[in-house]
Amino acid sequence: MKRDTDISQEVALIWNTANDVLRDIFQRTEYPDIIYPMVLIRRIEGVMIAKTEQLKKELESQLSKVDKKTQEQILNGKVMQEIKFNNISGKTLSILAGEGESSIKNNFIAYLNGYTDNIKIIIDRSGIRSHINKLAEEKILYTLIKDFSEIDLSPEKVSNIKMGYVFEELVRKFSEANNAEAGEHYTPREVIDLMTHMLDMDEKAIKDGQLVTIYDPACGSGGMLSAAKEFIEEKINPNAKTVLYGQEVNDKTWAVAQADLLLKGETAYITKGDTLYEDGAAGEQFDFMLSNPPYGKSWKKIQKKVLVNSNGRFDVGQPRSSDGQLLFTLHMISKMKPAELGGSTIAIVHNGSPLFSGDAGSGESEIRRYILENDWLETIVALPTELFYNTGIATYIWLVRNNKSEKRKGKIQLIDASSFWKPMKRSLGNKRRRIDETQINEIIKIHKSFEPGHYSKIFELEDFAFRKVFLDLEETDENGNPITEEKEVNIAQNKLVDILLIKTTDDKKRLAELKDKKGKEGEFTFNLNPESELATKHKTADTIITIRKTLDGNKLGLKATINVPKIVKDTEYIPWRDDKEAFLKREVEKKWEITKEEKGYEIPFTKHFYVYQPLRDAALVTSEIAELENSNTEILNQLGIAL
Known part of the structure; x- marks a missing residue:
């Protein structure tokens, strides 16, 4: 967040109002349902009042010629035309406070109902309406309204940019205060900054007025979208025309995103719904995309709806039903612009599972194969653990683009930034670490330099491919x-000449008896042809075969029992670049036969950065143990305890 814009006073007033008015009556997790819409309402009032006063002056001559009711109609229409929202109740928070406490509940509801639909839907989904009765019953609704009416959030006092920072800071503070749920919709700002820088937007020459589209399919409270636009305005071109797109499934979080972007005056389209089966951006393509979708979350209950509404997005493969995070990657890939039209870049956060989960032929492996064989995966960055509010596990940023530079084509960079962290002064849920600006810049430098080193490894696409080979092993x-x-095998009558060695007159006679459908049932023994299809197919070493003849009317049944090698099924995983025959000869002792093979992909990230730590010298360890024992004995002696 920019710190050259001082927001401390406004944030402190709002934060103190929440604590002073709501404490001991509402749970902290409920505060945002009340405070966010109140901030939005107060800001909207300020914008509407300022715009109304401006229009009154501009239209003074025209308004003086009509009655008061017509004046209101003209002003309301003009306000709506210019700022796209309005309130026709004729009330403000200050007016509500001035009308006293006795009818505050009904007056407040009438006031909320007076907003235009685009504001009303945000208010309705924010959750505040479900708390109005309790606010009134606890005699704090009036105090809440009065306190907010005294906080000046007018555009003259608080610019659009500053207002956006106020709201973003409130989201952060509430997320930290409610750290158990924070990670559900709030990504730490340093992670967003790193992702935004990795998109390499600064390498594009964005001209004045040029349209740039940014998309987040799991946008939460909209922080990533705002940060990306902020980056373009500050680092590239403030005159670019940046349009934001997003989607969010949670009502309250969607309302927060809508409110935040509205307060900032952004050109944004945030759809409400589940991205996986309600694609709010169907048919759209975007320049840049970034997201932190849910991971480790089951999609089993919505699986049928997702696949029915895939529209080709997930045809390449589906991950296991217990974790749908790779579906978001496929969804974002479906929104990439063709490379010939400039292409697109994606930065997405995953946990470790998408790197290696799923065997060859599985949905996860096929998705990795799809991304890698199209040469879209540019970089994966391993982040420090304990970086997010709701989880301490390892996380990774995947950078996917269909417009790689020439030097990166056919290559993938892995960056181990797991040690790039500073301890938090105070833990916030599972978040005990942070990445500071210097470390962000160092990670970006490693990425841009694209050179192998201690923290960076460069690979070719097939380095992550492997063969899963299915084997028949002969037991010994x-x-x-x-x-x-x-x-036991069935013998086809028309194959007898091939299977049997018929050399003597007796052999021919017995063969005729065997084939005779009017003769007797019984067993017939012959020499087995070792080159016959039966012998080679079943790998039998038998030289004699006894065929059992049965008759069922005119139907002739021929069966034999032969000795075959005892086969055990096995699989081997072979790096794609290795010679499979040489690998199997080296690794498999028993006689083997390949029955099938599949190509798979996995990215064993930690394996490539593993550094062997040799065992310490035994004498040194023994000496340290002896020192500890002596120290313990001295302490016990001081306590008067003898062993």
């Missing part, structure tokens, strides 16, 4: 001799 005893087992 302790002496290495083949172990066999009996197997």
Whole structure:
């Protein structure tokens, strides 16, 4: 957040109002349902009042010629035309406070109902209406309204940019205060800053008035979208035309996002609904996308709806139903502009699961294959643990783009930034660490330099590919001799000449008896042709075969029991670049046969940055143990305890 704009006074007033008025009556988790809409309402009032006063002066001559009712109609229409919202109740928070406490509840409801639909839907979904009765019953609704009426959030006092920072700071403070739920809709600002920088927006020459579209399909309270636009305005071109798009499934969080963007005066389109089966950006494509979607979250209950409404987004593969985070990656990929039209860049946060979960042929592996074989994956950054409010697990930023620079084509960069952190002065839920600005700049420098080093590894696409080879292994005893087992096989009458060695007159006679459908049932023994299809298919070493003949009317049944090698099924995972034959000869002792193979992809991130730590010298460890024992003995002696 920019700190050259002082917001401390406004934030302190609002924060103190929340604590002074709501404490001991509402739970802290309920504060945002009340405070966010009140901030929005107070700001909107300030904008409407300022605009109304401006229009009164501009239209003074025209208004003086009509009655009061017509004046109101003209002003309301003009206000709506210019700022896209209005309130026709004729009330403000100051007017409500001036009317006293006796009818405050009904007056406040009438006031809320007076807003235009685009504001009313934010108020309705924010949750404040469900608290009005309790606010009134506890005799604090009047105090809340009066206190907010005295906080000046007019555009003359608080600019759009400053107002946005006020709201963002409130989101942060409430998220930290309610740290158990914070990570559900709030991503730490330093992570957003890192992601925004990694999009490399500053490498594009964005001209005055040029349209730039930014999208977040799980936008939460809208922080990533605002940060991306802020980056363009501050680092690239303040005159670019940046339009924000997003979607959020949670009512209250959607309301926060809408309110925040409205307060900032952003050109933004935030859709309410589940992105996976209610694509609010169907048919759209975007220049830049960034998101921190839910991970480790089941999509089993919505699986049918997701697949029915896929529209091709998830045809390449679906992850297991217990974790749908890779669906968001596929969704964002479906929103990329073609490379010939400039292409798109995606920065998305995942946990470790998408790197390696799922075997060859699984949905996860096929999604990785799709991304890698299209050469879209540019970089993965391992973040420090304990960085997010609601989880302490390892997380990673994936940078996906279909407009890679020439030097990066066919290459993937892994950056281990897990040690780039500073301790928090005070833990906030699971968040005990932060990344400071210097460390962000260092990570960005490593990314841009695109060179191998201690924290950076460069790979080719096939370095992450492997073969899953399915094997039939022939069992052997302790002496290495083949172990066999009996197997019953059906014999086709038209194959008898191929299977049997018919050399003598007796052989021919018995063969005729075997094939005779009017003859007798029984067993017939012959020499087995070792080159026959039956012998080679079943790998039998038998030289003699006994065929059992059965008759069922005119139907001839021929069966035999042969000895075949005992087969055990096994699989081997072979790096794609390795010679599979050489690998199997080296690694598999038993006689093997490949029955099937599948190509898979995984990214074993930690393996590539593992540094072997040799065991400490045994004598040194023994010496340290002896010192500890002596120290313990001295302490016990001082306490008068003898062992």
